[in-house]
Each structure stands twice: as structure tokens, then as C-alpha cells.
Amino acid sequence: xxxxxxxxxxxxxxxxxxxxxxxxxxxxxxxxxxxxxxxxxxxxxxxxxxxxxxxxxxxxxxxxxxxxxxxxxxxxxxxxxxxxxxxxxxxxxxxxxxxxxxxxxxxxxxxxxxxxxxxxxxxxxxxxxxxxxxxxxxxxxxxxxxxxxxxxxxxxxxxxxxxxxxxxxxxxxxxxxxxxxxxxxxxxxxxxxxxxxxxxxxxxxxxxxxxxxxxxxxxxxxxxxxxxxxxxxxxxxxxxxxxxxxxxxxxxxxxxxxxxxxxxxxxxxxxxxxxxxxxxxxxxxxxxxxxxxxxxxxxxxxxxxxxxxxxxxxxxxxxxxxxxxxxxxxxxxxxxxxxxxxxx
Amino acid sequence: xxxxxxxxxxxxxxxxxxxxxxxxxxxxxxxxxxxxxxxxxxxxxxxxxxxxxxxxxxxxxxxxxxxxxxxxxxxxxxxxxxxxxxxxxxxxxxxxxxxxxxxxxxxxxxxxxxxxxxxxxxxxxxxxxxxxxxxxxxxxxxxxxxxxxxxxxxxxxxxxxxxxxxxxxxxxxxxxxxxxxxxxxxxxxxxxxxxxxxxxxxxxxxxxxxxxxxxxxxxxxxxxxxxxxxxxxxxxxxxxxxxxxxxxxxxxxxxxxxxxxxxxxxxxxxxxxxxxxxxxxxxxxxxxxxxxxxxxxxxxxxxxxxxxxxxxxxxxxxxxxxxxxxxxxxxxxxxxxxxxxxxx
Numbered sequence: 001x002x003x004x005x006x007x008x009x010x011x012x013x014x015x016x017x018x019x020x021x022x023x024x025x026x027x028x029x030x031x032x033x034x035x036x037x038x039x040x041x042x043x044x045x046x047x048x049x050x051x052x053x054x055x056x057x058x059x060x061x062x063x064x065x066x067x068x069x070x071x072x073x074x075x076x077x078x079x080x081x082x083x084x085x086x087x088x089x090x091x092x093x094x095x096x097x098x099x100x101x102x103x104x105x106x107x108x109x110x111x112x113x114x115x116x117x118x119x120x121x122x123x124x125x126x127x128x129x130x131x132x133x134x135x136x137x138x139x140x141x142x143x144x145x146x147x148x149x150x151x152x153x154x155x156x157x158x159x160x161x162x163x164x165x166x167x168x169x170x171x172x173x174x175x176x177x178x179x180x181x182x183x184x185x186x187x188x189x190x191x192x193x194x195x196x197x198x199x200x201x202x203x204x205x206x207x208x209x210x211x212x213x214x215x216x217x218x219x220x221x222x223x224x225x226x227x228x229x230x231x232x233x234x235x236x237x238x239x240x241x242x243x244x245x246x247x248x249x250x251x252x253x254x255x256x257x258x259x260x261x262x263x264x265x266x267x268x269x270x271x272x273x274x275x276x277x278x279x280x281x282x283x284x285x286x287x288x289x290x291x292x293x294x295x296x297x298x299x300x301x302x303x304x305x306x307x308x309x310x311x312x313x314x315x316x317x318x319x320x321x322x323x324x325x326x327x328x329x330x331x332x333x334x335x336x337x338x339x340x341x342x343x344x
Numbered sequence: 345x346x347x348x349x350x351x352x353x354x355x356x357x358x359x360x361x362x363x364x365x366x367x368x369x370x371x372x373x374x375x376x377x378x379x380x381x382x383x384x385x386x387x388x389x390x391x392x393x394x395x396x397x398x399x400x401x402x403x404x405x406x407x408x409x410x411x412x413x414x415x416x417x418x419x420x421x422x423x424x425x426x427x428x429x430x431x432x433x434x435x436x437x438x439x440x441x442x443x444x445x446x447x448x449x450x451x452x453x454x455x456x457x458x459x460x461x462x463x464x465x466x467x468x469x470x471x472x473x474x475x476x477x478x479x480x481x482x483x484x485x486x487x488x489x490x491x492x493x494x495x496x497x498x499x500x501x502x503x504x505x506x507x508x509x510x511x512x513x514x515x516x517x518x519x520x521x522x523x524x525x526x527x528x529x530x531x532x533x534x535x536x537x538x539x540x541x542x543x544x545x546x547x548x549x550x551x552x553x554x555x556x557x558x559x560x561x562x563x564x565x566x567x568x569x570x571x572x573x574x575x576x577x578x579x580x581x582x583x584x585x586x587x588x589x590x591x592x593x594x595x596x597x598x599x600x601x602x603x604x605x606x607x608x609x610x611x612x613x614x615x616x617x618x619x620x621x622x623x624x625x626x627x628x629x630x631x632x633x634x635x636x637x638x639x640x641x642x643x644x645x646x647x648x649x650x651x652x653x654x655x656x657x658x659x660x661x662x663x664x665x666x667x668x669x670x671x672x673x674x675x676x677x678x679x680x681x682x683x684x685x686x687x688x
Binding site for chain 2: 054222225226229239244245246247249250253255256257258259260261262263264265266267268270271272273274275276277278279280281284
């Protein structure tokens, strides 16, 4: 039997602006052997998420940077190949955080066993995983939507935004999405059931958004920044809440945009409208995972919250997948199929 | 007996940038006669406050603008001259909101009787009035300081800031003030008991502030904006809270400052540090007035919260007083003595 190889994607260079393929390097190493207390995982699915762009930068952020030469980080659904620590057994399907490689060793911490009979295991990377919980924790803890209010969500067809918009409907709100392109907007309204969706590529975004929010905006779930934020801000009602979850429009910025400097203007808007802007990441609310699954699990099972997955085939295509995701070219939760789910 | 005259200060023009004396007009009218259901008040003290600058502008804000030709608004301590509505009686000293005039009619709504034996009546315009309650509600509801945390307050010798800093000490925090000039900084440390105070006029404000906050900043009570905010922002800890109470540095802005545009950068800071920025005005928390007086009243009586008043003599000098206040030239709660407190 030939030695099994472990393909891995390393960060090769810190990107300037938009990442390019040469910022990554695909290498092959031997598949490692698990020592005492270790598990060997085979990656089945790798999640691609906008936050990964931030990890490629140096400098302080809410999580450590990936060092040049290190494996890119990422959430995975994996199969246990060998386990020298309980409660895991070979063949178990688990959620883990082992990154962009085909095989990985870990000690079992942060690894969660999945029950494939409850839901497709890929949902652990999307609607019932980190993105879905991001949507739920940000909307519930910070957005605090009340029935009858208007909730606007950016990247409304994406892994996080699609859950935000559907949850807003469940809570009795008017839900308005913003998404890139006609196909995504149609999906947001016709499939997800939001009240309206506006294409952020329109030059007249602000004018197009206004009639969809006839009573202003009470909650804006911020995933993107840039021109979308500029269109939303004038429509925010007094006491509006803005969970700041992501700013994908700015992740590739290598220098601040030209002036004038609108920082004082934003502060004045916060003051005179008594806005709440609050940044968060899902791990800030980690202790709420059971509550999240208890509320959202049944909504997914009953079809009241729908989801869409965008598959990329093979680890070697993960790089192009992330670049496309950051450009808004993917549609739905973006997942790399690293190995077939059935026993190989 | 000669007809009594009522001097009044009207808004004469909307200021461009810093207000000037010609933006106001002093007029004399007859003292009005109270009709049924009305009270005639004689203004003893008029409060001058930074928010007044905002009311001089056109356009939407959290409160209606003063129209050109109208009397400038403002809080007052007044004596009841005649009352055709209960429970008021001639000679009562009351807190009211009748603005920049020597006599005013009102219907009694929003008028609160004061007990001069409990505290000097001018405290109803300062430490036990709107500014003190602004400090308390913003710090308690939004700042939520915990013992051991670091609280930084701008305009630390002013009517609001001085209460914020002293309350932070009462709550067991490290309290660091920022104020304009050596005299004010000495007062903040030596009289008010804050741990440190940094002069915002220093060119090296950011460098001077840093060693005074060796464990970063957990709460920043924002009264000023501008370079003070710029110095504070890099020192904010993850999960810091920023009650946005005022932005005096920007009230005279007639156009946004030159670029680069730092709005996206501020949003990124909110995201990666999971900051909470929340604007408020004291009336948002009006129902907490009894709680405020119950906590802060005894602290003032026991000398644990000190205050300083800056008196301006005569309504004809109110205009110059407000201009000086906006320039940071006044020191302590700024009050116009409109008429002698003793019976005239």
C-alpha cells in the first residue's frame, strides 16, 4: 500500500488587497500518526468564510493571525480515522476546526460529534453551525427585533444573512435583504420569504432601498460595510441597533479611502439618533449554543428556515473558492468537498 | 410704578461654525400677565449647556431646532411670581425649562418644585439636575463600569464629566479625566479625586494618556469627539463601552474634515474589538429620575461627589457665556445669574 499523502494549504504570503492564488501554497506531507491522547481526522468538508481574510493579515484582531507557512484555519466536518482518546471512535462524523488539510491530528478539544440522522452533516458548517449561530446571537442579543419593526440584512443570501432574514420573519418583523445580483435577490424573496431584496450593485442603491423601508430601519445586521452601510445609515430610526458582524467590503482594503473624513459624522449620527453599534463574534456568546440549537434546529427541520449550499470540489480549489467568496461570486454557504462522505 | 420689562434673548441667525454675538438678539417686551391655568415665573438662574449649540442649527436632531426669532431654550431655576394653577404658590422656587428670558409664562407641566433646605437650588441645574442625571444614566445604563475597570471621561471638570469621574471612583474603578488646561486637570485630581487627568491641549495627548491607562480603557464616556476620541480609540479594550453623550468638538463644524475617510476604520475597530458605541440623551431615561436622586443625592450631601459652579452675571452676558462654554473657557457648571435669589 502506498504511503497516504496529506495535502495541505499553507499561507504563503500576506495578501496586499485582494488575495491571489500565489498567497497560498499547496503542499503534500505524510499523513500523521496519532499519538497517545490524539485523534486522526479525515476532512470531508471545509467551510469557507469571510473572516478568513482577516486571519491572513498581520496585526491584532479578535483572533490570532495565521502565520506565513502555517496551515490556513477553518471549520471542518471530518471523519474519525483513529482515536486514542474517548469518546471518539473510528467512523464518527464530527465538527472540528482543523483547517485547510486533508488529514489532521487533534486532542479532541472543541470537537463535537454529529448525528447524521438529525440533519445533513454539512449543516454543522452553515445553518446549524458557526454562521447560523452568528446570525442568531447577533440578532437576538444585539438586534433585539420586536414584531412590527424593520430589519435590514446585508449579504442576505449568504450563510449568515439568510438566517438573519428568516429569523426576522419568524419574529414578526418586516425583513429586507440586500444582495448582489438579480438571482440572489429573487432567491431571498421567493425562497427565503423576505419582504423585499435590493441589489447592492445598483448605482441608486440608497434610492432603491428607501421605499422598501417605508417606516425606516430599526435593526441593521452589518455584514459588509462600504456603500451598503452608506445607504442604510440615513434610514436608521432613532434607537436603531446595528450588530456589526462583518465588513467584507473592507477586508481587502490596504489603505483608508479618500476623504472627506466621515468619522465625526458617524459619531454625530450615533449621538442624535441614539444608535447602538456593537461588534461581536459568535464565540462571545459560546455559552448560548444549546439555546441556539433548541430554537433554530426545529425551524430548520420544519422548513421555516431554509438554506443553500455552494460546493467546491477538492481542496486544491479552496483558494479560488475563497477568492470568489470575497468577491461575492458564491451563492449560499460555501463548502469545499475535500473527500467523499461515504466510506472510501 | 413703571411697567416691568422682560428682557429676552432670541436666536437672530443660524450660526455658521462658532456662534457669534450677532447670532443672538436681546429684546425687551412687557412682562406678560398669567391667564387661567398659567404661572408667571421669574428666572433666577439660567443653565448654559453644550447641547444648545445643536438647537441653533436647522435640520433634524433629537430635539426640535430653535427657530430664528424664537427665544433660546434652556433650563432654569425660577421663582413663582403668580400662579393660577396648583400646586404652585408665589414665592415657590422651581426648576423649569423656560429659556433665555427674565420672565416666562407656563402651564406648570415639567415644572418641579425645589426644596432650598435640601441643597442649594442651583444644583437643580447641575449635579442634581440634567447634567448630573446625564452622567449617571449614561454611565450606569451604557458604560456599566465594574470595579477594577478603567473609565476615561472627557470634559472631566465640566458639569457632566465631573459627575462621571466621581461616580466611577465610587464604583471602584480607575478614573482618568481629560480636561483643558493645567488648572482644570489639577482640580480633577486634587478636588474630585480622580486617579489622573490629562490636558487635551497637549500635542502628545495620545502618548500622555497611554501610561495613565496601563490596563487599557473599558469605558469611555464621550463628551467631546475630535482629537480626544482619536487618542482614546486605540486604547479601548475588547468589549469596551462608549456612551456617546456629546461631541462638543464638532458642534461648530460646518463641513466634514479633510480625508482620508476613517469611517470604515472606525467600523473595523467596532468589529474586531467588539466595542459598543451607543448614543443617548438624558430624556431617554427620564423614568429613572427617582433612582438617580436616590443614589446621587446622598453622595452630594456627604461630599463624596463635589461640584463647581461658574456664574455669569446677567442675562445680557448669556451669549458670551455660551460662546465661552463652547470654547472650553468656562470651568464647572456654567450658570447665568439672571436675578438675585433673595426676594427682590
